[in-house]
Amino acid sequence: MKKQLLALGFSASMLLGLTDVVAQKGKPIYRFPIGVQAYTYRNSFPKNVIATLDTIKALGITEMxxxxxxxxxxxxxRKLCEERGIKIVGTGGGYEQLVKDPESIAKQAKELGSSFVMCAWIPHKRGEFSLENAKQAVTDFNRIGKVMKDNxxxxxYHNHGYEFQPYEDGTLFDYLVKNTNPEYVSFEMDILWAQHGGADPVALLKKYPNRWKLMHLKDLRKGVKGDLTGGTPPENDVVLGDGQVNIPEILKIAxxxxVKHYFIEDESNQEYAQMPKSIAYLKGLKE
Known part of the structure; x- marks a missing residue:
């Protein structure tokens, strides 16, 4: 093939360029350890912790x-996870507990060997997340974040969709980002909930390039119209790549x-069937 191209007038430097393009197209888009959110196995952990961790290990997952x-x-x-080559990168805390006793959550995180603590819900009336809710969260998050940094x-903060209520020339999510101290508060993007709440995950990543540290990977069934409730039936959580979220572009920008830590979170009730397919999808993505 090389001789044929040279005969057609391609120079050696042009051939080298073509080789680079071919090589780039073969590069994987996803280049990080495979992670999982423990909630994926919420039905299994209470029954058998060891068997669940063995399943996670068998899938090649190394972060949780x-x-x-x-x-x-x-x-x-932590010991059981480490014996299986799984690192607990991050853990979570309920809003009320984080407000009441952030030091206890910090202690727990360090015992787990975690570097990140996330909060996934701000208390509010369902479907009516308000400016007052956002203002209180800003105050609380800045204080909680300082405690975490000191530790x-x-x-x-992990978005859940309801934060995309319109506000001024943007949304209440914009308010949360702009009014929290970057020194103390970062964000974890849940790509399904961003999409479900009417946001564009790619645009959000571009708008706030330095605030995102973690990501939940999940996909929303095609044809599902989102809302601002922060909730959707489990059957709407589908195998990565089968839904409406633009995962390849999100991963490239992230x-x-x-962003270095990505956790697949499968909220369906078909996690044993869907997880291997989602992992295969991630590994198969090429540029």
């Missing part, structure tokens, strides 16, 4: 976001912005 199952200490769970941890 979550906490110790009921009846087990953080240290015990060597990074605090992240990688460029420095």
């Amino acid at each position: 976001e979550g906490g110790a199952p009921k009846g087990m200490t953080s240290q015990e769970f 060597g941890l990074t605090f992240c 990688r460029k912005n420095g």
Whole structure:
């Protein structure tokens, strides 16, 4: 083939350029460890922690976001994970507990070996997230985030869709980003909930390139129209790549912005069937 192209007038430098293009097209889009949100296996952990962790290991997953199952200490769970080559990168805390006693959440995170603490819900009347809710969250998050930073941890708020209520020339999510201190508060993008709430995940990543630290990977069934409730039936959570979220473009921008930890979160009730397919999809994505 090389001789034929040279005969047609292609120079050696042109051939080198063509080779580079072919090589780039073969590069994987997803270049990070495979992670999982422990909520994916919410039905399995209470039944058998060991078997669930063995399943996670068998899938090639090496990072997790979550906490110790009921009846087990953080240290015990961390040991079981580490024995299987799984690092608990991040953990979560309920809003009320984070407000009341952030030090206890920080202690728990360090016992798990985590670097990140996330909050996934701001209390509010369903479907009516308000400016007052956002203002209170800003005050609380800035204080919680400082406590986490003082403990060597990074605090992240995880969007849930309801924050995209219109406000001024943007949304209440914009208000949260602009009024929280970047030194203390970062964000974890849940791409399904961003899409469900009417936002464009790609545009959000571009708009706030330095605020995103973590990401939940999940896909929303095609044809589903979102809303501002922060809720959708489990059957609307489909295999990555089968839904309406532009995952390849999201991953490219997130990688460029420095996001290093990605957790598949399958909220369907078909996680054992869907997880292997979602992982295969990620590994198969090429530029």
